[in-house]
Amino acid sequence: MALEHNHNLKAARTTIQQSEATEITANLRPNPVLTADAQFLPIFQPDRFSADYINTTAQFDLGVSYLFERGRKRQHRLQAARDVTAQTRSLVADNERSLAFFTASQFVNVQLSESMLDLAEQDLKSFQNTVDISDARYKAGDISQGDFLKIHLQLLQFQVDVSQARLARVQALVGLRQLLGYESVPADYDVAGAFDYQPVKLKLEDLQAKALAERPDLRAARQGVTAANSQYQLARANGKVDVIGTFDYDHVNAVSTGSFFGSFQIPIFNRNQGEIARTHFAITQADELRLAASDLVMTDVSDAYEGVRDNDEVVVLYRSGYLDEARLSLEISEYAYKRGAASLLDFLDAERSYRSTQLAYRQALASYLTAVEQLREAVGTRNLP
Numbered sequence: 456m457a458l459e460h461n462h463n464l465k466a467a468r469t470t471i472q473q474s475e476a477t478e479i480t481a482n483l484r485p486n487p488v489l490t491a492d493a494q495f496l497p498i499f500q501p502d503r504f505s506a507d508y509i510n511t512t513a514q515f516d517l518g519v520s521y522l523f524e525r526g527r528k529r530q531h532r533l534q535a536a537r538d539v540t541a542q543t544r545s546l547v548a549d550n551e552r553s554l555a556f557f558t559a560s561q562f563v564n565v566q567l568s569e570s571m572l573d574l575a576e577q578d579l580k581s582f583q584n585t586v587d588i589s590d591a592r593y594k595a596g597d598i599s600q601g602d603f604l605k606i607h608l609q610l611l612q613f614q615v616d617v618s619q620a621r622l623a624r625v626q627a628l629v630g631l632r633q634l635l636g637y638e639s640v641p642a643d644y645d646v647a648g649a650f651d652y653q654p655v656k657l658k659l660e661d662l663q664a665k666a667l668a669e670r671p672d673l674r675a676a677r678q679g680v681t682a683a684n685s686q687y688q689l690a691r692a693n694g695k696v697d698v699i700g701t702f703d704y705d706h707v708n709a710v711s712t713g714s715f716f717g718s719f720q721i722p723i724f725n726r727n728q729g730e731i732a733r734t735h736f737a738i739t740q741a742d743e744l745r746l747a748a749s750d751l752v753m754t755d756v757s758d759a760y761e762g763v764r765d766n767d768e769v770v771v772l773y774r775s776g777y778l779d780e781a782r783l784s785l786e787i788s789e790y791a792y793k794r795g796a797a798s799l800l801d802f803l804d805a806e807r808s809y810r811s812t813q814l815a816y817r818q819a820l821a822s823y824l825t826a827v828e829q830l831r832e833a834v835g836t837r838n839l840p
Contacts, residue, residue, distance in 0.1 A: 556828055560828055566646065568627040655830075
């Protein structure tokens with residue numbers, strides 16, 4: 456949906472059409488020039504104006520001239536324009552790559568916010584049950600008023616957590632809607648998808664090889680070298696001298712004649728040597744940019760790969776038993792507290808440990824999923840090898 460409706464991307468795609476329009480301009484031939492004149496007309500002596508005067512004394516000329524381009528200038532202009540268009544397509548594809556990453560990352564943010572809201576609501580519901588039980592125990596004289604007030608005040612934190620989680624969810628959905636195109640989804644839309652751990656087993660060498668073949672920004676840099684060479688060839692062609700050919704029809708003294716003329720500049724001073732030198736250095740510049748883009752690709756893939764590995768290790772640690780231990784610790788403390796076998800402080804400490812563990816795990820999971828999306832962006836494809 457983002458690739459179809461995002462307005463920034465749609466604006467970027469028009470640059471391809473604009474570049475294609477420049478190809479039309481580059482392929483145009485020069486227009487012929489039509490000249491006409493009438494001389495020796497008796498404007499100030501109208502009494503001499505007659506058909507015989509027009510035929511024998513007045514002079515009429517009609518000419519057509521045309522610029523003959525040498526050095527295959529038109530072909531070189533067209534090739535240079537086509538190379539720019541190819542590079543523009545790759546740059547737009549790179550915009551699509553970035554947009555896909557931002558959209559996927561924001562999608563993960565929505566999933567995280569909804570998971571946080573679900574956890575906060577569950578915690579609130581569970582703790583509300585604890586408050587109700589504590590209220591009954593307080594009225595029965597099993598616990599002091601101070602302990603009951605501590606329990607009741609703790610309920611405020613759970614209520615605040617739910618309120619903040621709802622706000623985070625709304626803000627995440629609004630941010631995602633902007634990327635999708637604000638009018639492409641209704642105001643009350645939602646997302647679907649499992650917010651869960653999915654291991655990714657990949658080799659760095661395979662990812663780097665695929666990135667070198669797939670990344671559109673690297674492809675654009677390579678096409679920049681080709682475009683620079685085209686500009687150099689065009690500059691050399693523009694150094695060739697063009698010829699202007701002219702044919703004139705003349706009527707004077709009752710005689711009609713035709714004349715041919717040719718003219719061209721003498722290339723003594725200007726042989727386009729400045730542009731030739733500039734475009735020659737531009738080739739070196741484009742080649743260095745290509746190498747820099749290749750280095751960036753390798754760096755991006757390495758960083759993203761290590762990010763996935765590191766976040767994967769953290770998620771696996773949580774899933775190896777710490778989540779179950781935190782839940783079991785809370786259940787034991789809650790059971791013991793409700794029956795008077797554990798202190799209030801022990802129960803609240805177990806509750807805080809469980810909640811912080813759950814929050815940290817969900818954030819670690821979101822970081823892992825975002826790292827996977829960043830790896831996809833670094834490689835330049837949604838389908839990892």
